[in-house]
Amino acid sequence: MTQPLPMVAESLQGLYGPEARLCPCANEKLTLVFSQTRAFDLVELEQLLEAVGWSRRPVRRVRKALTNSLLKVGLWRHDPRVPRLIGFARCTGDGVFEATVWDVAVHPIYQGGGLGRQMMDYVLDALREMGTERVSLFADPGVVSFYQRQGWELEPQQHRCGFWYSS
């Protein structure tokens, strides 16, 4: 991302925090805001992830996972009374050498307008600002081209990804 996103107006900083940024949006009627500090309603978060096809997870475990995450980003549709969570991304990592992106989601109603790309740009910019050297992710076949178009390298030097399941 070459240009930083515009800051939100001071009047919105109470809702989204002083570091919040406006997310570009073709629809003039929408005000969309990236925030790393606005607290999530965990039921709303799980509803968003379920809307993109993931299984619901116990709220207690989601709370603990968020606490232990390096970066959490909410994309909010602004409303002065009830902001709505329409996008989300989460990273784990050490903030220095490695970060891994999980849980990237844009609500289906808002897909197709480039918000997924905006979210990934925002996440990578935030991680770069932290000083993280390398970012990794696991892509299922349906989203591989989405990430490749943005400059992600798939399996550089023939790296393979391995998983182990505790169950």
Place this chain on the structure above:
Amino acid sequence: MTQPLPMVAESLQGLYGPEARLCPCANEKLTLVFSQTRAFDLVELEQLLEAVGWSRRPVRRVRKALTNSLLKVGLWRHDPRVPRLIGFARCTGDGVFEATVWDVAVHPIYQGGGLGRQMMDYVLDALREMGTERVSLFADPGVVSFYQRQGWELEPQQHRCGFWYSS
């Protein structure tokens, strides 16, 4: 791992912490200890990683990365005056849904005797105790079979791994 490793004798807990475990070793003259709490001399740690072929990293950044890591494991060759770090592994993650293993190293002098396998068993056991559901790692071609033999699934459901570099 079906049987927990034996605890270290109380006389060694000052050096390695109360949770330290003995690592099985064919050589009776060696006492090897897994510890999650014994502090690392960061120069010694970087020398170990360099001995297995990795570039040296600035100590200040290593210190920050360790602070932000979910799990750090040292494998120590016991000596009552100067314990030596002969193995290491590090994980990032949220401790609930996801953990990622990085920096797995056994000093070349001690390779070939199954210590790498012991280290991975210890790491997975520690992550399971934390309640982590899934563990991931990136394997270069030379170690893929090492992980496959231990039950790791490579690219389940055709997941691909992607990397992005900040430079």
